[in-house]
Amino acid sequence: MTIERDTLVERLEALAEWNDATPPSHTTTVAEMFAEAVAAHPDALALVADARDGQSVQLTYAELAQRVHQLAHHLLSRGVGAEQVVGVHLPRSAEMVVSVLAIMVAGGAFVPVDPEWPRERRAQVLGDAGAVLVVTASAGDAPLVPEVVVDLDAWAYAALPARAPAVHIEPPRLAYVMFTSGSTGRPKGAMIRHEAICNRLQWQVEKILHFGPGDAALFKAPLSFDISVNEILLPLVSGGYVVVAEPGATGTRSTCST
Template sequence: ANRGRREIEELIGFFVNTLAVRIDLSGEPSVPELLERTRRTALAAQDHQDLPFEQVVEIVQPPRALDHTPLFQVGLAWQNNTVGSLDLPGLRVEAAGEGLDQVKFDLELNLGEQGEVIAGTLGYATALFDRATIERQCGYLLALLRAMVADAGQPVGQIDILPAEERTYLLEDLNRTAADYPSDVCVHELFEAQVQRAPDAVAVVHEDETLSYGELNARANRLAHHLIGLGVRPDQPVAICLERSPAMVVGLLAILKAGGAYLPLDPAYPSGRLRQVLDDAAPHLLLCDAAGREALGAEAIADLSVVDLNTATPAWADQSADDPDPHALGLTARHLAYVIYTSGSTGTPKGVMVEHRGMVNYLCWARETYAPTSSSVVSSSLAFDATVNSLFAPLVSGGHALLTKEGDEVDGLKAEIVSPR
C-alpha cells in the first residue's frame, strides 16, 4: 500500500509536469523510464519558473481568440500550500466553499493531499463538455494510474485505459447505425412515388414560377425520353450547367430517369475549372442554358452534344410524359446517380462517383433526421453536395424546393428538410 501511494504521487507529478513542458515519448519507454525523463525535464524547466506567464505570452505572441486562452487550454495543478483551517484564541476560521463556480481554462484538474488520500476537482467549460464526458475522462485517468502502478515495467504506449464497457460503447454501440432502406430503388423512383401520392402538390418554386409534382414529373419524363434517344445509358455521365431554375431541376431528374449520372457544373465557376472537370469526366452530352454556354466557352463544348433547356421550342415537347421503365433500360440501384468533384484545395479536383443506393440511403436518413418542416431553400451551388440535401430531400418527401435567385443567397442560410408524408 505504501509503495502504491508513493508511486501514485510520482505519477501525479508526472501529469502535472507533462502539461507544462514537452515530454519525449520516443522509443516506447516503460513507466520508470518515462518518469525519469519527466523528472529531468521538469528540473530543467524550473530554471525558468520565475518568468511571469504574461511575459511568456508577450514573447511567444500566440494568435489571440475570444473563445480560448493563449498558449494552452488545459491546466493541472498540485495544491501543496493550502490551509484547511486557522485557529485563533476564541475564533475558528475555515474556508467556505470553493469560490466562484468558474474555470479559467477548458479543463482544470486540481489535486492535493487530504490526510491519507489524494483528492481534487476537475473543472470544465460546460460550453464544450457535458458531465458524462468528463466522468469518462476521470475514469480514463484513474485506469491509467492504476495500470502504471500494477505493472511499472510495461511500455507506456501499450497501457489500456478503457474498461470493457467503455470499449464496447465506443467500438460497437456508437457504430450500430444499420437501418432498413429501399436499397433496390433508384432516386427518381422515390420522387415518382411521391408524384403518385400528391400530383397537385407544389414541388418547385422559383420567383413567380411554380411547378406541381405532376408538372415537374411530366417535363422531366419528356426530356428523359429525348435523352434516351440521344444514347444516354446507365453509368454514363451527362454534364449539366445551368443557372438555378426549374429547368435545372427538370434536367437533373431527366438525366436520372434516362439512366445517366448527372455531372453538375456551376456556371459561376472559373472556366478553367469547368474545362478541367469536362476533360476528366469526358461526358458526351451537355444540358445547359445561355449562362452555361458562356461559362464553358465554345471550344470546350465543341465536341459535345448540347441540349439547350431554355429553348422556346424544345425538340422533346412531343415525347411521352410517362415514366421511363428502369428495367427496360437495365438500370439498377447499383448504377451511378451522379459524379461530383472535390474542391481541389489539396491538389487536382477528383471525381467522386455516387450510386443510386448510396444517395437513397442518405436521403432516407436525411428526411427522418431533419423532420419536420415543409420546405427547403436551395441556395447552394449545384456542384456542391449540399444540393442533395436541399433539393432532392423535399422532392422525395412531399415538400417543395424554393430556388433562390442567383446572387440572392443569404450568408449562413440553413437548408431545411421536409418530413415524410
C-alpha cells in the first residue's frame, strides 16, 4: 500500500503542527502583560466580587490598575524590591487580586498565606519564604511580619500615584512562591518566575483557550493552589474579567448572575 504524496504532505504538516515546540515569540512579565491589557481595554470590565457589605464590586481595567499602582507605590515605600517576598494573608476577595498584582508590579514576589491555616504554619511559611511584609485585611492578623492593611471599602492609598511605578522587571525574576502541603514533612516552596507563568499564559491565550475580551474566569481555588494564578491572571492579561467567588462558596447570587 502506498500513500499519495498530497496525503503524506498533509499528514507531515499536521504532525509538525501538533508537535510544535517553538517557544513563544517573546517573553515578558506579568506587569507588562497586565499593562498591555489595561492600555487596550481601559473601560472594559476587569473584576467582579462581593464586598463585605453584600454589595457587588465591579472594577474596570482602569479602576483596577489605579488601585494596583497605588498599592505598588506603597509597597515600594515600605522597602519592597526585586524578588523580595510579600505574604498575601487575605480571604479570596477583590483585595486579594489587587494585592497579587501590586506585589508583582512593584517587582516583588507574593507567597500565599491562608488565614485558615494554623498560626504555626503561617509563621513557618512566612519565615521560610523570607517575607519582608504581609498584606492582610486588618492589623494584628498575621504573625511575625510587618503588615500592610488592604481594604477597598476604606482605601488608604488614594493619595498615591495612579500611574504604574517605574520598576524594571526582568522575565527571569521571581513572581511568586507556592508551598507544598507538607503532608510528607516540612512544606517546601516552589519558586515560579515571570518568564514561566507568562509563557504559560501566552500559550493558553493564543493556542489553547483563545481567551479574550468579554470572556470571564471564575476565581474559586485557594491562592495556595497554583491553578488560582491562572484563574486570576488569564482573564486580566487578555481583556477578559475575573469573577471572584465568595470564600467558602461555589458561587454567589451576584457572581453567578454576572
